[in-house]
Amino acid sequence: MLSALTPADPDRMAVAVGAGTAVIGTALLVAPEAVGRRSWIERPAEARILGLVDVVVAAGLLSGRARARWMAARAVATVGTAAFFAGIARRGPATAGPAVLAATLATVAIADVAAVRELARRA
Numbered sequence: 001m002l003s004a005l006t007p008a009d010p011d012r013m014a015v016a017v018g019a020g021t022a023v024i025g026t027a028l029l030v031a032p033e034a035v036g037r038r039s040w041i042e043r044p045a046e047a048r049i050l051g052l053v054d055v056v057v058a059a060g061l062l063s064g065r066a067r068a069r070w071m072a073a074r075a076v077a078t079v080g081t082a083a084f085f086a087g088i089a090r091r092g093p094a095t096a097g098p099a100v101l102a103a104t105l106a107t108v109a110i111a112d113v114a115a116v117r118e119l120a121r122r123a
Contacts, residue, residue: 011119017061017071019062022054025052027051028051060073068116068123085101
């Protein structure tokens with residue numbers, strides 16, 4: 001059975017992804033030190049940049065227009081964020097968290113691409 005957020009229902013997935021991305025992005029913008037520290041991000045400016053990207057992409061996804069393009073933008077941003085956390089992992093914090101997060105984000109990007117394909121097909 002398909003889950004409620006599979007690319008079989010890409011519009012619903014885009015709304016759910018947009019809402020989650022908005023929450024994460026807003027948290028990074030509003031409290032970059034606190035949220036960043038819990039996310040292995042050392043510099044508040046880096047947290048703000050990640051947050052700004054998330055908020056912009058979320059606004060696009062939630063607007064309901066050109067969702068395939070916005071989901072594609074999210075996939076690209078997610079790959080970039082995965083690379084950012086892979087870089088943190090390479091610098092060697094005492095935890096596997098950044099590496100796990102990077103791998104998880106890479107997997108999320110794959111799901112985003114599947115949603116892009118389905119959204120574009122339906123357009």
